[in-house]
Amino acid sequence: MGSGYFNNDDAPVNQNPQAKGLLGSGWRPLSRQFNWDFFWHLLSQDSWQLSQKALAVASDIADAMGRNEYTWWANLLNVFSENTRYKVDEFWNYVTPEPLAPNYRCKEVLNTETPIAQTVSRDSIPIDYVLNRLQEITVLKILDLLGRPDVITQYYMERYYYYPVARFVNWDRLETLGTIYAYWSKYEVWLQVDTYEKGRKYYSIMSNNLAPLINKATYNLAVMLSGYKSRVGQIHSQFPIKSFPADIQSFTDKIQQAILDQNQLAVLVHGEPGTGKTAWTQAVAKEILMPLGYVIFILDHDAVENFVPPSYLERICLIINEADNLAQDRGGEAAQYNNKTEHILSLLDGTLYQSVIEEGGIQAQQKLVVLMTCNTTERLDPAVLRKGRVDFIYEFVHRFV
Incomplete structure (x- = not known):
């Protein structure tokens, strides 16, 4: 079924002052166009x-024209009265297709509120803020990758407006009073932008396959979750792999092959401080x-x-340093006050991880790599070292730093 509309720059404008503000910022009234395919349907x-x-x-038009107590020209004017026009517009809206709107049946949706508000307390690490910030960065980078959309419309005060795509620069410059819709036919991606108070906006990206765009948008991103130093940035490495001893380089080759072959991989390296584990x-x-x-993700x-x-991420790596201070032997007294062991075990088992995959709704298959370091394996809970949880264990013995 075809759908189309014509853009009438001379159409009557909503008298609301804010609607006039839309016109002043480049928006234009959007009128429906008759479509034969839709009509025959x-x-x-x-x-x-x-x-x-x-x-x-x-019948409404005939009533307006047939009043005996008025002259013919008065009856003609009555045809253009607000009530008659409303009836005619209602019929026109019925026989013409609605303006393009998002397909809410899309399998994958990624959204964010922007700008992200940070709330930090002395009692907690701002994990939610950093993860929300990562999602915001991902959404905004996807919009940069998509570039100029094919269609931009806005629904406000029961009326549609369109924005000339040739004039589009970026989303921050668009005046948003109602709900904005945009579509990229090349990627079959929809965008919906809703406005909140104090200039806040809510972006929702919809598609049947967002994974390629998400992968491009998150390339080279790293997240540190460590107290007030928590942030989103890029991974930094001071020493290249070729600078490590030959035995560690050989071990690294095995890890690289396992990363390529397995969907989930856990590696534990241990050794004295200064042997280059981190x-x-x-x-x-x-x-x-x-x-x-x-x-x-670097977790403290x-x-x-x-x-x-x-x-929504397809491939994730978790770096957990000093794992012997986290996944401590639950038989010891120190571990009685530490509930981190169970969480690490659930990550290694895939129980927590798989439940997220099933409920998340975006990725059916995700890959997870866990890199853990510790000074000694003696304090680790034996369950961590059980077969099937950690795929590779290696001891670093050469003084590196």
Whole structure:
């Protein structure tokens, strides 16, 4: 079924002052265009309703023209009265297709409120803020990748407006009073923008396959969740893999192959302080994982027990340093006050991770790599080292730093 509209720059303007503000900022009234395909569809599928509405509007016009107590020219003016025009407009809206609107049946939706408000307290790490910030960055980068849309409309005060796409610069410059809709036919992507108070906006991107755009938008992103240093940025590696001893380089080759072959991988490296464990995880993230499209999350002690992998990301790497201070042996007294062990185990088992995949609604298959470091494996809970949870364990013995 075809749908079309014509843009009438001379159409009457909504008298609301804010609607005039839309016109002043470049928006134009959007009027519907008659479409034969749509009309024949109505005629074949709903001919009774079409006939009833056509007779009703014809009757209204006849009543306006047939008043005996007024002259012919007064009756002619009555045809253009507000009430008659409303009836005619109602019929016109019925026999013409509605302006393009998002397909809410799209399988995948990614949204964000912007700008993200940060709330920080002394008792908690702002995990939600940083993860929301990551989602905001992802949405805005996707919009940059999409570029200029094919159609931009806005629904405000029961009326549609359109924005000439040739004049489009960016989304921040668009005056938004109601709800904005945009469409990219090349990517089959819809955008809906709703306005909040104090200049806040809510972006919703809809498509049947957002994964390629999300992967491009999140390329080379890293997230640190560590107290007040929590932030979104890029992974930094001071030492390249080739600067490590030969045995570690050989071990790294095995890890690289396993990353390519497995959907989920857990690696534990241990050794005395200064043997380069943390530097190695950063090098692997920078040189192996980042080029493959993994988003890197570096978690500190407090972040581990509150972190849930974002379901819209296709590939995730978690770096957990000092794992022996986190996943402590639950048989020991120190672990009685530590509930981080269960959370790490659920990440390694995939129980928490799989539940996020099933409920998230965007990705059916996600890849997870967990890189953990510790000084000694003796304090680790035996369940962590159980077969099937950690795929590779390696001891760093060479003094690196």
